[in-house]
Amino acid sequence: MTVLDTTARTGRIAGINPVAKLGVSALIAIPLILTLDPVSASVxxxxxxxxxxxxxxxxxxxxxxxxxxxLAAPLTAVTIALYGETSGTIYVEWFVLRISDGSLALALATFLRVLAIALPSVVLFITVDPTDLADGLAQVLKLPARFVLGALAGLRMIGLFLDDWRALELARRARGVADRGRIRRFFGMAFALLVLSIRRGAKLATAMEARGFGAPGRRTWARESRFGAAEWMLLAVGLAISGVAVAAAIATGAWNFILGPSS
Structure with a gap:
């Protein structure tokens, strides 16, 4: 769940601890980062x-x-196809652009790799509530409470920033200063929003200090963050996906360890 999304989720993954979702995203991404081949990414x-x-x-x-x-995956693939490593038959050559069998193969692998790494992260974190994530980071991963609560407060402010941007735009239009000069208007509104954000951040920090958020000692939490069988099962699923993908790439001879001598 994003910062602005309050929709109730009914999927089985929705109620799982966000720390487990972080973990499964990492388990899937790390093996795919270490190789550049279409087999592991597609599997x-x-x-x-x-x-x-x-x-x-x-x-x-x-x-x-x-x-x-x-949108990003095909754009990245096009870049690799035009400027990637040249090998095999060259189909197009102009100045620094070379499209060959090697660059096309790398482009396909890159396209699938971007999708395989990014899609699960996005889909899993649609179902994440920022407060649940903060509880998990502090209670399960034992991150400093001051850092976690500061990050949570910053996430909660994003919605206000969007509302402030709309209010600034409407105010400038009402005063007749937003009819032309889009670039100048954008930088003017961005500077005004920056000033407003600094002022709001200072007030928020003062309010949090007054309520004891920065006090020393062990902190208590309103909700307990549980990490049980469902979370471990999700991590096992992520490990299985990575294992099968790597095994398939090795079995077909497509494994290309990018840190090795063949990269």
């Missing part, structure tokens, strides 16, 4: 679809939330 992507069905989100919301990933 991981197919297996990840199982997680998507249990996330409790509809298809419309899925496409609305993940469209930046679907």
């Amino acid at each position: 991981a992507l197919v297996l990840e679809c199982v997680l998507f069905f249990f996330a409790g989100i509809g298809w419309r919301e899925f496409w609305l939330r993940t469209w930046p990933v679907w």
Whole structure:
């Protein structure tokens, strides 16, 4: 769940501790970062679809939330196809642009790799509430409470920043100063929002200090963050996805360890 999303989730993954979702995202991403081949990425992507069905989100919301990933993946692939390592048959060559068998293979692997790494992270964190995430980071991972609560307060302010931006835009239009000069208007509004944000941050810090958020000693929490069988099962699923993807790449000879001599 994003900062502004308060929709109740009914999927089985929705109630799982956000720390486990962080962990499964890392378990899936790390092996894919270490290799650049289409087999491991495609196998991981197919297996990840199982997680998507249990996330409790509809298809419309899925496409609305993940469209930046679907936009970034082909753009990255195009860049690799044009400027990637040249090998095999060269199809197009102009100045620094070379499209060859090698660059096209790398482009396909990159496209699948971006999808396989980014999609599960986005889908899993649609169901995350910032307060639950803060509870998990502080109670399960034992991160400093001062850092966790500060980050949580910052996340909660994002919605206010968006409202302030809209209010500034409407105010400038009402005063007749927003009819032209879009670039100058943008920088003017950005500076005004920066000043407003600094003032609000100072007030928020003072209010949090007054309520004892920075006091020394062990802190108590309103809600207990549990890490049980469901969380371990989700981590096991992430480990299984990574293991099957790596095994498939090694078995087919497609494994390409990017830190090795073959990279």
